[in-house]
Amino acid sequence: MLVAVVTLVGRYPSPGFMSPTLLVRDPLALRLVLDLRLPRILAAVLLGAGLGVAGIVLQTLFGNPLVEPGLIGVSQGSAFGAALVLVAFAPPLWVVQWVSALTGGLGLLVSYRIARRFRFGGWILRLVLSGIAVSALFSAGVGIVKFVADPLSQLPTITFWLLGSLAATSWSRLAQVAPVVLLAVAYAWSRRWRLNLLALEDRVSFSLGASPGRERLALLVAATAATASLVSISGIVGWVGLLVPHAARRLVGADTTHALPVSALLGAVFVLASDTVARTIIVGEIPLGIVTSLIGASGFILLLVRNQVRVVR
């Protein structure tokens, strides 16, 4: 499967209108491709695959096809942490990264703890509700940070980052997040059949010999770690985690043995294509998050209208 993923991704030509012969003759073009484009392309693949896997893991764990990292406080938590340190300290990038990963995890933890305290509705509804509330809190926090930010130097950085972009990708940034993301994806990948069990009601998966609480937590941590690290290099890139798993299930069925790899593949293709559009279509650059939201949301509406998304409960 991995090989299939790699070959398919490899089929993508490095986009743009540069002929391969130019690469050989023009050292500047070579530098440009090697230092700017290549890490960015790899980052897009990593981002798409990571968000696709995190999306399907979260949807399956919560037995809810409408869950994505943005819905349970992870993305907003990461965004708040990153914006806060950006304004307060103007720190090096790796600090931003770790803080955003931590606050992303914090977002999930808070959502989870609040959901545990609710005396209302089923577990899935409680988690989604508390996730929305926590996301809104963090969004408000981001708003405050934006308000106090220096409108000339800091605000544009924050805004651009919130819209999602891979423009600032470099080899060193990629190297910092790749191990975390790859590890998390590998963990989910290795347990992709067992993941199915956790979509069942807790008592039922327990009766099948699983420890739903512990196994769910481990996968949650993996999905959160991947998402938070990815958000730290790309900002918030929405809709990938929601749309891609839906498309994957449509293609190969609900069994996560197949749906998870396909989700990774589709996510990688989707983000790579979106990012290519984002940086080639106009002279400046459209933030990646806008492109994915545009394509993702319209795709999702299309799926809904054509009645191919089943939402039970």
Added chain:
Amino acid sequence: MSLELRRIVAGYPAHGSREARHEVLHEVDFDASPGSITAVLGPNGVGKTTLLNVALGWITPWAGTVNVEGRDLRTLTGAERGRLLSLVPQTDHVAFEYSILEYVLLGRAPYVGSMQSPSAGDVEIARAALEQVGMGAMAGRGILETSAGERQLVLLARALAQEPRTLLLDEPSAHLDLANKRRLVGLLQAQADTGRSIVLTVHEPEFAAALATTVVLLREGTVLAAGPPEEVLTGALLSRLYGISISVHRSDGRALFAW
């Protein structure tokens, strides 16, 4: 004994308060031997499902012990537990469109390593389980398309695919039509004949009388009576159990219950 519950006290934390608790079962003893079919009857909310949950290990009793095949339930690993006990719940919420076969295959989980997928042999067993419940032809259909009765048969097939020593069923007859009820009786009797022990909760005394080797009447968290169906399913005991007048009539060797 396949299943031994001794002096079980169990319940749930009371709503809205940390200290108070709501005790459902008061010192209940319960046994199931290999080859037996035990039907648990009682009014709604009396603790039938709680009893199943304790036997499964899902609820840890406040006092008392649960032994499965002579071993303390708490000392078993998840996979060991899954190979000894299986559960057929009343319903199972499924969020995604699994095929019926994929769903039944989940019953093989206790035999599949955590980093592996089911083998061809596991698929064979799952298919055979589907054949047993008469749903073999529907293996490829989506689970969300099934009716309530079909879903219950699929749940049973998943539990059979687990190849357990003890089968716990929570009101398995609730959504079944008469033909499928008869099929279920035959199926459970065949399972008992292979040496499995069957424990089920039921609301219809007829159903209990049709297949049980032992009937347990549960009332207000204690055992009102337990024994062979002909001794326990009497007008006097059933009237006490439900608090209404119930009479038993015999015809062609079968018990009919008028209420």
